[in-house]
Amino acid sequence: MWELIRANKRKSILLFIFMGSILILLGYVIGEAYFPGKGGYNGIFIALIIWVIWSMIGYFNGSSILLSLSRAKEVTHNIHPQLFNVVSEMKIAANLPAIPKIYIINEEAPNAFATGRKPEKSAIAVTAGLLNRLNRNELQGVIAHEMSHILNRDILYMTFAGVMLGTVVMISQIFLRGLWYSGGSTARYRSKRSNKDGGGAMMIIAIVLAILAPILTRLFYFAISRKREYLADATATRLTRYPEGLASALEKISSSNIKFSTANNITAPMYIVNPLKKTGRSLTGLFSTHPPIKERIKILRNMSHGVNYNNYQSAFRMVTGKGIIPTSGLKDSKNIPVKEPSKDTSKQLSVKEKKREFGDLIRAVNGFVFLTCVCGLKIKLPPNFKKPEISCPRCKRTIQMPLAKIAAVASAVSAGEAIKGTSTLKPQKYIRKGKIWETITCSCGNHIQISPSFMGSKVSCNKCGRIIKIL
Amino acid sequence: MSGLLIFFVIVGILIFFIVGMYNSLIRLKNQVKNAWSQIDVQLKRRHDLIPNLVETAKGYMKHERETFENITRARSHAMKAGNIGEKIKAEKALSGAMGMFNVVVENYPDLKANQNFLSLQEELTTTENKISFSRQGYNDQVLFFNNKIQMFPSNIIAGMFHFKEEEFFEIEDVNKKEVPKVKFS
Numbered sequence: 001m002w003e004l005i006r007a008n009k010r011k012s013i014l015l016f017i018f019m020g021s022i023l024i025l026l027g028y029v030i031g032e033a034y035f036p037g038k039g040g041y042n043g044i045f046i047a048l049i050i051w052v053i054w055s056m057i058g059y060f061n062g063s064s065i066l067l068s069l070s071r072a073k074e075v076t077h078n079i080h081p082q083l084f085n086v087v088s089e090m091k092i093a094a095n096l097p098a099i100p101k102i103y104i105i106n107e108e109a110p111n112a113f114a115t116g117r118k119p120e121k122s123a124i125a126v127t128a129g130l131l132n133r134l135n136r137n138e139l140q141g142v143i144a145h146e147m148s149h150i151l152n153r154d155i156l157y158m159t160f161a162g163v164m165l166g167t168v169v170m171i172s173q174i175f176l177r178g179l180w181y182s183g184g185s186t187a188r189y190r191s192k193r194s195n196k197d198g199g200g201a202m203m204i205i206a207i208v209l210a211i212l213a214p215i216l217t218r219l220f221y222f223a224i225s226r227k228r229e230y231l232a233d234a235t236a237t238r239l240t241r242y243p244e245g246l247a248s249a250l251e252k253i254s255s256s257n258i259k260f261s262t263a264n265n266i267t268a269p270m271y272i273v274n275p276l277k278k279t280g281r282s283l284t285g286l287f288s289t290h291p292p293i294k295e296r297i298k299i300l301r302n303m304s305h306g307v308n309y310n311n312y313q314s315a316f317r318m319v320t321g322k323g324i325i326p327t328s329g330l331k332d333s334k335n336i337p338v339k340e341p342s343k344d345t346s347k348q349l350s351v352k353e354k355k356r357e358f359g360d361l362i363r364a365v366n367g368f369v370f371l372t373c374v375c376g377l378k379i380k381l382p383p384n385f386k387k388p389e390i391s392c393p394r395c396k397r398t399i400q401m402p403l404a405k406i407a408a409v410a411s412a413v414s415a416g417e418a419i420k421g422t423s424t425l426k427p428q429k430y431i432r433k434g435k436i437w438e439t440i441t442c443s444c445g446n447h448i449q450i451s452p453s454f455m456g457s458k459v460s461c462n463k464c465g466r467i468i469k470i471l
Numbered sequence: 472m473s474g475l476l477i478f479f480v481i482v483g484i485l486i487f488f489i490v491g492m493y494n495s496l497i498r499l500k501n502q503v504k505n506a507w508s509q510i511d512v513q514l515k516r517r518h519d520l521i522p523n524l525v526e527t528a529k530g531y532m533k534h535e536r537e538t539f540e541n542i543t544r545a546r547s548h549a550m551k552a553g554n555i556g557e558k559i560k561a562e563k564a565l566s567g568a569m570g571m572f573n574v575v576v577e578n579y580p581d582l583k584a585n586q587n588f589l590s591l592q593e594e595l596t597t598t599e600n601k602i603s604f605s606r607q608g609y610n611d612q613v614l615f616f617n618n619k620i621q622m623f624p625s626n627i628i629a630g631m632f633h634f635k636e637e638e639f640f641e642i643e644d645v646n647k648k649e650v651p652k653v654k655f656s
Contacts, residue, residue, distance in 0.1 A: 085594070
């Protein structure tokens, strides 16, 4: 598995040389067209400065920008236990140093993406629609695919490639538009003044390059993006040892026609399937960010003998007639048989129940509190609800507000913010035994369980709101 | 004089080699131990979950006393087991008992709709998956260590200091091998 990461690093250097030379050429030619003789180097300088600034933004803020653009909300174990569990399983399988942060996007279209410049600071986001549609094994396949992007360092690679593409596009656009509005007169005037024919010829070269460069870099970028998707599929099956899970997940995702409202051209390559696909149009073209889903499914379904990279390679060859895995990845010869699917623990629901479940998930993500009345009615309270009691809309019973619970949910949702006025009780102390499941008994008699992966320094009791410090 | 010097140099080199080999064996052994502790966390978690699951299921499954007894017995055996070899055997038995339980559960649709049972089962499933994923890592380490013990020249050092081969952790898929019990009632 590690050979593949190294091969990725080597290729990314090649990519930078190629895209970088296009960028430098573009800067030089445009600069030379405006200021013949001297402008070329200044043009390169300006192009590189734009690129460096963008890269810094992409490197340090890329994932938070992406997450806030898609309006993703971070979730914990109690909002969606299954999702949380599946991610931590895959963390063990991929041998990552830490569990990625988990986000849910308030979208009905099923999709998912991963982000983060290195494995320690990664995040996985899935849409609520995805959770609503897939069963446990399919969800595992999708999460494994995203985990593979993290493992293979695809995110860093695609971020830098995307920034380069963006810079090339931006510079070409500025140049072409400037030309359009000035009618080319300034350039002609300047070129006449200094160099009689050199500047004019340079101008034509610059125009041609400004038109061609974005197309070329875009083609290159998309080709790489497609290849990465295949490789992530290969790694995902190796992690889950169950290709059918991902295959049927892709099938379900592709059969949905719901429009994705928060995705755009820049973020599209990050998702597991293209969120911008138009129905009825084939995506086999050179200008698609993702390989055709049908082909991906077919390859996965051909992997019945085992799940290592060699098996993926032969399945890929069977479907497309070409190879995909770099030779360094093919050293992986240990035979790993296909695993039995794990037990599905999701509820069998009707369409109507699924709709309700979807709504509940969105509310849970947004900090709603759920109360169940004695009559069985589930009452949903918004996060800023402050009345001490309400009457049940169905049976008119009066229900006391569990204020501690509301505060706990609110604090879990706004994680990182200071918890204000949750409790006036004296905080309790608890000494941790080790990295195991432990049960803490609050002085009010309530039991709180903490998991081996729990890293926090305090928990608050969900009955009395007392804060327990963990040492 | 020069003969003595050569003798000391040879002895020195020999000691250097022995110490190096011994240290590498110890390092590998510790890696095996570390990989095992990753599994052990999950095994303990499974032991903690099973009583809750049994308690929840008991109310619905009145006629499956035997299944519950098997699970409880296998669990207490697994918790008592001392060394790794014993533990692996006991955990296999426990996995078998749980496999039978999962087959029997299919006959109780009410139980399968119980929210509490479902969330317990979700926790159990994830624990089993985590065991199976960390098992792979453990087995890789064991293979590495055993190879080192068997191969020349490290086998001499291993024999001198009584290094023993570690056991692999393999669990057969129970659902596949045993035919499910069918009940007509």
